[in-house]
């Protein structure tokens with residue numbers, strides 16, 4: 584099931600996405616959910632066309648945990664070794680934006696990069712999850728762009744500013760709850776031109792290993808998001824660009840880059 588979060592007439596709701604089109608094709612419908620998606624819920628049967636709503640970030644995470652250098656070719660393209668253990672960092676909840684929202688180019692950077700990534704959404708409060716139980720705590724998957732101020736990342740030892748600025752974490756367009764993450768195509772285009780193309784099967788650490796490793800250290804809450812790293816091909820974003828992340832079985836997350844006002 585694809586679960587979107589949206590606003591309509593000033594109200595915010597979750598809905599199950601029905602139909603085969605894309606966000607822009609105008610033929611998708613939302614069946615409004617009664618209750619909240621992480622707990623028991625049912626479909627209301629009240630349906631609204633997706634074209635009549637504004638899609639919001641599909642989740643409200645208490646935290647977004649990013650994983651660096653989880654694809655060997657990407658580590659190599661920036662001159663980095665593959666780390667011995669997963670390299671984890673935070674993106675704050677205030678960095679999250681939804682499909683169609685704008686990425687605001689930060690004033691303190693002159694080298695913004697796209698990073699197309701598979702995002703895992705947690706469905707249950709959990710800690711110390713063994714790798715073979717990880718699927719019990721996963722709610723679903725969405726597309727993410729781990730937008731990074733590359734010059735700031737290289738200048739500053741911690742990545743809080745480089746990867747944590749407002750609008751640096753586009754998520755969406757919805758959460759797919761029925762998906763095997765083992766071998767999916769991840770693609771990034773900028774103004775329609777392909778920049779990144781990879782497969783999740785090239786991840787150094789699997790989704791299961793990453794969640795097990797992170798939950799050893801911290802409690803994960805429903806709606807928390809784990810970014811699983813980006814394949815090779817990262818590159819610059821400029822004001823006016825339209826960047827799209829497409830993941831097989833999920834859909835396309837599109838955002839425009841604007842000058843920060």
Ligand code: MG
Pocket residue numbers: 649650651698700729810812813
């Ligand atoms: Mg990344």
